[in-house]
Amino acid sequence: MSFPLRFLACVLLFAILPAAPLRAEPAAILATYAYTRYDRAAALQPLAEHLQRGLGRPVEVRVLESPRALAAALRDGTVDVAVTNTFVYLGLRDLPAIRAAAVFDVPPATLDAYRGVLLARRDGPAASLPAVQAGAAQLRYAQVIPGSTSGGLVQDLFLASRGLDAARFATILQAGTHEAALAAVVDGSADLAALADAPWQARQREGKAGDLVELWRSPPIPPGPLVCRAGGRIDCARAAQLLARLHEDAPAALAAVVAAWSEAAGATRLIPVQAAPYDALTAVFADAAAGRAALDKLL
Structure with missing residues (x-):
């Protein structure tokens, strides 16, 4: 076969072979x-x-x-x-x-408002920090979701600084939202609740805060x-x-x-x-x- 014919055959062969798939860059x-x-x-x-x-x-x-x-x-x-x-x-x-x-x-207003609070029933077994420290093994503790900053972690860090490991509580309830954590301590299904400050401030504005006590309020959370x-x-x-x-x-x-x-x-x-x-x-x-x-x- 002459060179021109061999060259043409090679061109045709490569034209009909399936192209090798390109490797996509990983996302x-x-x-x-x-x-x-x-x-x-x-x-x-x-x-x-x-x-x-x-x-x-x-x-x-x-x-x-x-x-x-x-x-x-x-x-x-x-x-x-x-x-x-x-x-x-x-x-x-x-x-x-x-x-x-x-x-x-x-x-600044948003930063100042983003805080965590620790709330308890005024007439309940967790109405003071000493009571929480002494009775943790019998207390039901409501948080928002695992890993929530203002609805659990900032409070747990504060408690840890006072020598109290959250694992010592009888029960830790994951309420799902800050409002639900507040509702849990209001209706008595929890003795103690960790939540963002905003729902607590709203309840105070509504004049419905008398049955609860604020045990701790965090500094502004960036x-x-x-x-x-x-x-x-x-x-x-x-x-x-x-x-x-x-x-x-x-x-x-x-x-x-x-x-x-x-x-x-x-x-x-x-x-x-x-x-x-x-x-x-x-x-x-x-x-x-x-x-x-x-x-x-x-x-």
Whole structure:
């Protein structure tokens, strides 16, 4: 066969062979944790699309069942970018791979309102902190969901600073929402309740607070930052740049996320993370090592 014919045969052969499939670039994972009131998968989708354009690779949304599950996924590298809560960040911020990318710039009124409270019935067995410490083994303790910052973890951290491990309570009830945790202590199905300050303030405004006593109120809780896991599927520096400009380049994506996090209410941009507001939450421990150990146990 002459050279031209051999060349033509080769061209035809390659033309009819099936093309080898291209290996798709693995998707980066943008994740958070579920909360009953919000459709967080829908809330994160516009942000995922914006990050996908800016990073030049696929970005998928995952909503995990709890803050603890989100913390575990960040530790093991199955999540690349996450909208955390405060305690997930506190528990992970010392890990070398975890980079704080940005946080909601919330108005002072929102920040001041985001606190946790510990409530009990005035006529019940947990009407004072000494009573709680002495009788924990007989007390029913209502929280919101496992890993809720203002509805469990901030209170548990405070109790730990007083030498009381939440595991000592007779029962820990997961109410599902802050309002349900409040209802549990009001109707007597719980002796003690951990919840956000807002429902408690609303009950006081309604003049219905006389049957309850506030045992403790936290300092303002900064919102959980967006974090990135270095060494994974994306460039964390580039992700931080995209988040810093989100209010300009994709304001609808920012608004969708803000709408699904009550602690971010009123935020119009994302800003760099400062350590001091988070450090204030562990200041209840005189010993920093004890505070670190308590955080590790809670998460």
